[in-house]
Amino acid sequence: MISVEGLTVRYGTGNGIVEALSDFSIKVADGDIIAVIGPSGCGKSTLLHVLAGIIGGYEGAVLINGRPVNPTEQRIGLILQDYGLLPWKTVYENAVLGLKIKGEASDKTYMKYILDRLGLVDMLDRYPNQLSGGQRQRVAIARSFILKPDLLLMDEPFSALDEITRESMQDLFLDIWRQYRVSTLFVTHSIEEAVYVGRRIVVLTPSPGRVKGEIENPLFGMNDLRLSDDFYHMSMRIRRMLREDEENIDEAQTH
Amino acid sequence: MISVEGLTVRYGTGNGIVEALSDFSIKVADGDIIAVIGPSGCGKSTLLHVLAGIIGGYEGAVLINGRPVNPTEQRIGLILQDYGLLPWKTVYENAVLGLKIKGEASDKTYMKYILDRLGLVDMLDRYPNQLSGGQRQRVAIARSFILKPDLLLMDEPFSALDEITRESMQDLFLDIWRQYRVSTLFVTHSIEEAVYVGRRIVVLTPSPGRVKGEIENPLFGMNDLRLSDDFYHMSMRIRRMLREDEENIDEAQTH
Amino acid sequence: MKRKRIDLIAALAVLIAAWYAISLIWRMPIIPSPIAVFYKFFEILPSKLGVHALYSLWRIAAGIALSLVIGVPIGLCMGYFSEFGRISSPVVYFLYPIPKIALLPVVMLLLGLGEASKIAMIVLIIVFQIIVTVRDAVKGIPKEMYYSLISLGAKRGNIFSDIIIPASLPEVLTSMRVGLGTAISVLFFTETFGTEYGIGYFIMDAWMRVNYLEMYSGIVMLSIIGFAVFSAIDVAEHILCRWK
Amino acid sequence: MKRKRIDLIAALAVLIAAWYAISLIWRMPIIPSPIAVFYKFFEILPSKLGVHALYSLWRIAAGIALSLVIGVPIGLCMGYFSEFGRISSPVVYFLYPIPKIALLPVVMLLLGLGEASKIAMIVLIIVFQIIVTVRDAVKGIPKEMYYSLISLGAKRGNIFSDIIIPASLPEVLTSMRVGLGTAISVLFFTETFGTEYGIGYFIMDAWMRVNYLEMYSGIVMLSIIGFAVFSAIDVAEHILCRWK
Amino acid sequence: SDGNDAAMPLEPISIGVLPDVDSIPLIIADKNGYFKEEGVKVDIQHFKSAPDRDSALQSGNIDGAVSDILAAAFANDGGFNVKITSLTNGMYKLLVNKDKGINDIQSLKGKSIAISTNTIIEYATDKMLEEGGLKPEDIHKMAIPQIPTRLEMLQNGKVDAATLPDPLASVAVKDGALLLNSTDKMGINPGVLLFAQDAIDKKSASIKAMYRAYDKAVEYLKKEPVSSYADVLINDVGFPEGIEDSISLPAYTQVALPSQKDFDDVIKWLTDKKLIKNSYGFEQLVDRRFVK
Numbered sequence A, B: 001m002i003s004v005e006g007l008t009v010r011y012g013t014g015n016g017i018v019e020a021l022s023d024f025s026i027k028v029a030d031g032d033i034i035a036v037i038g039p040s041g042c043g044k045s046t047l048l049h050v051l052a053g054i055i056g057g058y059e060g061a062v063l064i065n066g067r068p069v070n071p072t073e074q075r076i077g078l079i080l081q082d083y084g085l086l087p088w089k090t091v092y093e094n095a096v097l098g099l100k101i102k103g104e105a106s107d108k109t110y111m112k113y114i115l116d117r118l119g120l121v122d123m124l125d126r127y128p129n130q131l132s133g134g135q136r137q138r139v140a141i142a143r144s145f146i147l148k149p150d151l152l153l154m155d156e157p158f159s160a161l162d163e164i165t166r167e168s169m170q171d172l173f174l175d176i177w178r179q180y181r182v183s184t185l186f187v188t189h190s191i192e193e194a195v196y197v198g199r200r201i202v203v204l205t206p207s208p209g210r211v212k213g214e215i216e217n218p219l220f221g222m223n224d225l226r227l228s229d230d231f232y233h234m235s236m237r238i239r240r241m242l243r244e245d246e247e248n249i250d251e252a253q254t255h
Numbered sequence C, D: 001m002k003r004k005r006i007d008l009i010a011a012l013a014v015l016i017a018a019w020y021a022i023s024l025i026w027r028m029p030i031i032p033s034p035i036a037v038f039y040k041f042f043e044i045l046p047s048k049l050g051v052h053a054l055y056s057l058w059r060i061a062a063g064i065a066l067s068l069v070i071g072v073p074i075g076l077c078m079g080y081f082s083e084f085g086r087i088s089s090p091v092v093y094f095l096y097p098i099p100k101i102a103l104l105p106v107v108m109l110l111l112g113l114g115e116a117s118k119i120a121m122i123v124l125i126i127v128f129q130i131i132v133t134v135r136d137a138v139k140g141i142p143k144e145m146y147y148s149l150i151s152l153g154a155k156r157g158n159i160f161s162d163i164i165i166p167a168s169l170p171e172v173l174t175s176m177r178v179g180l181g182t183a184i185s186v187l188f189f190t191e192t193f194g195t196e197y198g199i200g201y202f203i204m205d206a207w208m209r210v211n212y213l214e215m216y217s218g219i220v221m222l223s224i225i226g227f228a229v230f231s232a233i234d235v236a237e238h239i240l241c242r243w244k
Numbered sequence E: 001s002d003g004n005d006a007a008m009p010l011e012p013i014s015i016g017v018l019p020d021v022d023s024i025p026l027i028i029a030d031k032n033g034y035f036k037e038e039g040v041k042v043d044i045q046h047f048k049s050a051p052d053r054d055s056a057l058q059s060g061n062i063d064g065a066v067s068d069i070l071a072a073a074f075a076n077d078g079g080f081n082v083k084i085t086s087l088t089n090g091m092y093k094l095l096v097n098k099d100k101g102i103n104d105i106q107s108l109k110g111k112s113i114a115i116s117t118n119t120i121i122e123y124a125t126d127k128m129l130e131e132g133g134l135k136p137e138d139i140h141k142m143a144i145p146q147i148p149t150r151l152e153m154l155q156n157g158k159v160d161a162a163t164l165p166d167p168l169a170s171v172a173v174k175d176g177a178l179l180l181n182s183t184d185k186m187g188i189n190p191g192v193l194l195f196a197q198d199a200i201d202k203k204s205a206s207i208k209a210m211y212r213a214y215d216k217a218v219e220y221l222k223k224e225p226v227s228s229y230a231d232v233l234i235n236d237v238g239f240p241e242g243i244e245d246s247i248s249l250p251a252y253t254q255v256a257l258p259s260q261k262d263f264d265d266v267i268k269w270l271t272d273k274k275l276i277k278n279s280y281g282f283e284q285l286v287d288r289r290f291v292k
């Protein structure tokens, strides 16, 4: 159970303060998947950073199972938007970094399975700067999956992958989720993806991010989404939510 | 007119050589837009790097208007997959970098128009590390558009943007293209995007990349694509192309 | 700002307390008590030490400035032009270890006994430190950093001004810090000839005369000069590397 | 490898030619011709120079090793723990400019005239260069680099071993290069007492005897030692920073 | 000598020396085994510069040093209890560059002279100038502490004159510099052997034995030609090769105290220049017990 109550995060820049999240509240039940969708710059990454313990200075209450964020106690699998690979570690070392840090032996079969499904087995000895963008992203995915986390925080995890790969990654994620029921916050830019992998979908307002709306998603995990009418309506509903604000803001700017 | 003939690019790694593109050929007519689509790691970025003069050591003939690649002569707008912003330059300085390098005064109205459409006007004094992922990507887009290039090389330019922003960026791109008819190679992971912005669509094989198929795209620039049957068929055709190889490879690996 | 002042006072307190403790334990004229030294320091500050300090400061400033003017461009080029770097690195590797002290007579013959040869000695020593540091800094710039500019057909001038210089600026400042400390050491064999001014001269002279109080006053002066210049470099970094 | 050898020969040729030209222009015993020096060099290499070189090499190696052992951890901590860095930076800024030469009596008092005080002098000087360089390197690591490890709840040990040390390794090697040059200079005021071995002693002795041929032979020896150690550091970098 | 010596082995002593002529008797005594004959172990520590030597003495690493009256006064003024125990024989030479057309002290007026300031060199220079009728202000003093550098500047005409100790003074003469005056010609001799009070108190028997060996060495030096110990000069003292033909060594004397006049002159010079706070009398700084 993750509960975020009245979270406000500000960044200081050379000339002024940027409010990234403003009085933001969200709850994630154990074993739930929340897809987070919102306009660029609305504070999605900021939210994940707070939950992963990276950002410390915020207002509001952020609790994981009733306790404050503490990555040493909690087992957090984080896929960073820019992948967060360590350039001096090989693909393999990067992939098993989580286990190394937790001081655990790796479940060899599971690890092999993940690396294989992610198509990384041929490049385990390479360094990140010898990979393509999508390959780097897959290493980051591998790292978080191999960790078998209690809480999975994914920041646009499949953004650098082609559609076919992306779909098989989504399925891999759902497979893993079905097996381990890991609570997940899944930030995405794709409405289709949100509908496919999100049991609930949270839509954010433009910057500073607040919750614009929350949708129970009956279409979760359904195949061949695009062909269904329900998907069309759902997708329209989300688009409308996203757009509304934009228009409001546009108006606010013009008037 | 861009002509790539029998391009082969290899990277050396600590243990062995990786062939990124293999006997790759493609032609881009003046003022054409080619959408390039292919599996992760197939060599799309490599292709753009060759065309932008970044990679020099390759086999094959790469000519722009009959002359070898030479970024000092040609006016190349490149959007790198990792944005390629300079961390010590503000958003504004990064956006006008192209003009600065070319030693030209900026067309103020046009520049303002671009920055405005990209939603960057509020953050011109910030540094890249004070931006969200999508905002960084928009700065990179701004840079290449403000340059008014003769050749536009876009490497998954909208991958970090939410769907609404992405669509308005696609429209912005098409607006600009209609006005200036800039020859464009547009690398994308999204089939929908490829169909929307590509006058022709080139599908690559998995690594090492070759041309798998080329499609004339009658749906180019058509609105509300998803609702059309034609789009469905086109998209299925592309997916089949992409998948075929994957299956072949899967088979090749098992047998 | 306020926190800085507290840090500074804490640092000073620790240093002086440690010094005082050592002086109490050893009780030898070689390690005088800080109290006696500070007393002496303020006694001779206006009449002597101040002038000596100004001379040294000017030589240090000139030496570092000249070393930067010579060393930074060479270091940048050695780091960027790999051909040039490959050929000139061995030259640096052979020249840097040459003990410049042993070249003092040659420098004096070429440049005389005045300021020129003093500053030249400082330059001869720290220019290599700057070259090596800056070269390594430029070599450490990831190649991806250049891609945008290459694709824009940037000339070398722009690659230097827009990438190489800003990217290696922090290391240039590091090399200034390291060079500063070295320049101060160099004073000890350059301010001992042809001059009767400079902290190097002052300390050496006090040492010869077994006047440890004056010698330590001179050391305190150098310490203060060094601290002031270090702080100035920190401020410069703050301004120049705002993007960090 | 082969290209390296060509570069080396080219560098040597340039250096020797320049030296030869200067010696021809000046025609003074203080700038002897390289031919005469090399003749002398090979004449005394087996009988004298070799032994002196080994002594110096040992002192340099011990001095640098000890400085790294002390300086790298301090520098890493000053860079990483901002509190600690803020408080200890002024301490370094005050201590680094203190002329270590002037502390010779104190060092002699504590450590005598033997090897210990010679190595201590080297350490006293280059440890600050290492601290400053390493501190600045760690400060320059972008904060994003830490995010993965923070989210994994990494202990400090892991943050050091997996991020801070590998990220600052290139700069540690830079500081070793800079320190090497400095250590060699330091030989000139540590190998002049309590020993009759070491290149510093050898050069000083030859200088006092106005034997410029021997003096320059010693300088050539130092130059070769320096080059060898620099090359060793380059090889180490190649192995340790394979990911670059 | 007293009977105690034979019964108890003498404590070893260490003496710091520079590569100059003052140190030759000690080194000869060592080489010729006179110390061993006297049953004392004397550790001769070689230094290349006076500050190194003084630091070693002040930090207690050596018991005594071949030094000068100025250093003795400075040390006492700085709080170090050292005593002069005997004089040593040395000389300082005022030399001019051969191309400057200077033939006597008077024509040095307004010229530059290389010295090391506030040292025995400057003292000797002042004395020699004074004898030639010049005041210190009449001449432009240039500080060049390193002796070989001073030599080089003289020979290349960067300075008109220089005051040098031997052996480099002899090198200069050999290479054409003109000798205007020297301390031995003037009969001043501020060079001394000094010991820390502590060593004098605890190791007086050893010091006495050392002096007996010193006398033997002086005997040896008096009767032997330079050529018979030239190798010692070159290998052990650090003299330039080939110096044996041109060097003029001082007339070494048996263990003796410095002259009261030399002493007082030095102290006056120091106090006039305000280089020391206290004025010292002969008896305050000189320990007579080792000179018969």
Ligand SMILES: Nc1ncnc2c1ncn2[C@@H]1O[C@H](COP(=O)(O)OP(=O)(O)OP(=O)(O)O)[C@@H](O)[C@H]1O
Pocket (backbone or CB within 6 Å): A011, A012, A013, A018, A019, A020, A038, A039, A040, A041, A042, A043, A044, A045, A046, A047, A081, A207, B129, B130, B131, B132, B133, B134, B135, B160, B162
């Ligand atoms: N270090 C920083 N300093 C100042 N402002 C920042 C900083 N990091 C982020 N911001 C601002 O905070 C807001 C939220 O940023 P965040 O990265 O959380 O957005 P996001 O929702 O992840 O966007 P995107 O979809 O583009 O990745 C943005 O407006 C951004 O400009």
Ligand SMILES: Nc1ncnc2c1ncn2[C@@H]1O[C@H](COP(=O)(O)OP(=O)(O)OP(=O)(O)O)[C@@H](O)[C@H]1O
Pocket (backbone or CB within 6 Å): A129, A130, A131, A132, A133, A134, A135, A160, A162, B011, B012, B013, B018, B019, B020, B038, B039, B040, B041, B042, B043, B044, B045, B046, B047, B081, B207
């Ligand atoms: N520096 C390098 N060293 C070694 N191999 C490399 C290097 N850069 C890329 N590669 C390899 O070359 C192939 C093509 O890489 P490229 O970046 O062009 O792929 P891409 O099509 O852009 O992939 P993506 O969609 O994931 O960005 C990949 O298999 C990659 O692993």
Ligand SMILES: [Mg+2]
Pocket (backbone or CB within 6 Å): A044, A045, A046, A081, A155, B132, B133, B134
């Ligand atoms: Mg984000």
Ligand SMILES: [Mg+2]
Pocket (backbone or CB within 6 Å): A132, A133, A134, B044, B045, B046, B081, B155
């Ligand atoms: Mg790519």
